[in-house]
Amino acid sequence: MPSQAKPQAIDLDDALTQLTENRESIAWTHRRKLVSRVVSQMSSGQSVEPFRTLLLVLSDDPKPEVRKEVANSLATLPGQNISELAEKFLNDPHAYVASAAKQSMRRRKKLAxxxxxxxxxLDLVIALHQQIEEQHGKEAADSxxxxxxxxxDTLISASVHEMNHVMTSLKANTNRIIERQNTGKLTEKYLQGKIKHIAGNLDFxxxxxxxxxxxxxxxxxQRQGVSIADLVTEAISIVMSNLRGNGMDLGQVVINKSIPAELKIKVSRLHIVAALVNVLKNACEFLSSDSQSPMGTVEIDVSQLDDQAMIVVRDTGMGIPAEMIAEIRQCLPGRTTRRGNGTGFGLCNAQRSVMAHDGILQIDSIEDQGTTVTLILPLA
Incomplete structure (x- = not known):
């Protein structure tokens, strides 16, 4: 058989001529690799048109593997006018090419x-900086x-620290599996145990x-009037399902509710349910006993204070250290919980959601005695 050029040896300027004159002069596996080179050149800021023509030729390749590679590139392909190319692949006779195109277009829309x-x-940050400078002067704006x-910087540092900790654990468990595999000491029980740890790390x-x-x-x-009782019921259901899914035995967790049925608040339902989920999940995870069998009581009391609703969540758990509460009040993610189940973002995200509704989130906690979280939100 005649030798076929590797894609590295093919000049992209000559590739169009070669493909037009004799497509089979380039092996289909090399034609597939040409796609990524063409897309890379198009994304580098160079003139798009010559490479676009080459990509169109590759999009008509008889090999579905090559067409699928082009379809995969639709998500990040530069330029706005790709509708014709997308339409071609969405109607491709090979289902997995059409499926790749569909997924790429979904991803393209999401990226947009x-x-x-x-x-x-970014525009908002620039506008806020200008507004502060106009109202309070350059020194205040710079501060x-x-x-x-x-x-x-604090957010990035805390997040990277937690991720590095998990990555170290992943690497260690993987290396131990490889070592035992190489020495013939890898047992099914040991492997299953390590896989469980790795799955937990990936979940985190x-x-x-x-x-x-x-x-x-x-x-x-967007705001709507919503029953507080409905919000709390939905949040409890999500938390219980989530914790049971993580293998926790909630048989000794007692949740008591006292919620006037008529009270409604004007909120974004999705965000306030998420805030309640974070507060309740945190309360359950901080209860006494071990991480898989928490034991204690969570009380939810709702009352009206003038034109506001007070949602009070109390737990009999281990409490939150004072320095972590200070971080949460600044809308900074705290450290992970002592059981390692939380990401440190839960109460912080709840704080941000409540503040965005012109509300207040208060945290009072005594270590080894429990925590009280109060959400104050405007009535509907």
Missing amino acids: VESQKNKRG ARQMAEHLY LERMLNDMRNYARPVSD
């Missing part, structure tokens, strides 16, 4: 939304900027990333 959010966030940078990372994303997202400004 995130990009717009980031731009709006506010420095404070924001300090909070940002997933929750950490989700909590970080929620921390960064702005709270919706």
